[in-house]
Amino acid sequence: MKKRFSSLKEIQKSISESSISLPELVQYYLNQIESNKHLNAFLEVFDTEALEMASTIQNKINNGSAGKLAGMVIAIKDNIVYKDHESNASSKILKGFKSLFSATVVERLIAEDAIIIGRTNCDEFAMGASNENSAFGPVLNAFDTSRVPGGSSGGSAVAVQADMCLASLGSDTGGSIRQPAAFTGIYGIYPTYGAISRWGLIAFASSFDQIGPFTSSPDDMALLLNVITGSDEHDATMHQGPALNIELQKELKPLKIAYITDCLEHPGLEPEIKQATEQFIDVLKSKGHSVEGISFPHLDQMVPCYQVLTTAEASSNLSRFSGLAYGYRSDNAHDLESTFKKSRTEGFGPEVKRRIMLGTFVLTSDFYDAYYTKAQKVRRLIRNKTMDIFNNYDIILTPTTSTVAFKLGEKASNPIAMYLADLFTVQSNLAGIPALSIPFGTHPGNQMPIGMQIMGRPMEESLLLNLAASLQA
Secondary structure, three states, X not given: OOOOOOOHHHHHHHHHOOOOOHHHHHHHHHHHHHHOHHHOXXXXXXXXXXXXXXXXXXHHXXXXXXXOOOOOEEEEEOOEOOOOOEOOOOOHHHOOOEOOOOOHHHHHHHHOOOEEEEEEOOOHHHOOOOOOOXXXXXXXXXXXXXXXXXXXXXXXXXXXXXXXXXXXXXXXXXXXXXXXXXXXOOEEEEOOOOOEOOOOEOOOXXXXXXXXXXXXXXXXXXXXXXXXEOOOOOOOOOOOOOOOOOOOOOXXXXXXXXXXXXXXXXXXXXXXXXXXXXHHHHHHHHOOXXXXXXXXXXXXXXXXXXXXXXXXXXXXXXXXXXXXXXXXXXXXXXXXXXXXXXXXXXXXXXXXXXXHHHHHHHOOOOOHHHHHHHHHHHHHHHHHHHHHHXXXXXXXXXXXXXXXXOEOOOOOOOHHHHHHHHOOOHHHHHHOOOEEEEEEEEOOOOOOEEEEEEEOOOOOHHHHHXXXXXXXX
């Protein structure tokens, strides 16, 4: 098989015409994984299991009883648990941990006959913007292996980029799906907070984290969201309504779109990305949409606000990893206190320890009001200002990132520069609204992909994907 499939519809058509079988498709992806091992996208491949599932599902296809995702081969990020499989969150501290249950999203995928082919590398505990923080080494960008794929879901992004699976799941706390999607030239979405169950997602910052898909097409994105969204008794923070029911339309009515001028005028924005954004605006106007510039005066407050709140939540969430019940335990420990200290010191990487310490600091009684309480107020201000925009506009537009994929090691020694990689993406996480990264052209100098971000009202993923589909067409 030499053809690269870009959507599940293509795969299902080929299977129905008997030009390929599902076991042959899985074997193709396994071969792709093997030939792209140097990219370090996968931490574990479920080869035997995937082939067995392929045979079973092929029989279901033959007798007409297969689920709606039959033919979809998908990878999951290493912080999404899968029963009887290891989940490490790409951290040494969870070495050897096997989950006793599957995440809700995994159960829903399997129920519709998707095949999970493996777990993908990521920044440790999803903390990073380059996938250089993994305990298992960095992931490389398939377009240029001297560059990062973005983070934290870099392995999931590269798995789709390099045709090692049809789609993948990542998690997004401040841009960890959309930034890698932009850096690798594919689609990635941060769904509305509460649209997808977090049950089975190893927590980083619980009021920000969301699971979302990477795909090569809006069609597959819509299909996956329809399957994995919907209320779940295990997650009390969810919207209690039904799952999304996204149908992509052939025609889209004219929309009112606002682009944030502060983003285009930001000194950190590469001129080539500014030019691409202006071209994207021209394309939208040529499609009949109204596009206007607006000011968002809180742009420079968003990353500091995000860092204060997420480090505080990380400090609390990661306190459960102690070296006692499961995972890594230091050989140098000799009593209870040294077990805690040495296991956590040896088990966590530098970036995770940095964020735990920062979070512990902002939660101390002396600084709680000065940092944490103030950041919560700023978050509310950002959400209110964002929702005010939707009183007059259907969609908010920004570039997904301020630069294209940067070189490995370029920002590794400068945490502030790395944190600013989330400059345009954290708004949706702070406000809890859906945001989609759409691939749009390449940098004229280095030919690396560029992404455009569109944000919508809560639970309006359908509008974002319909716009993306109309642009793809």
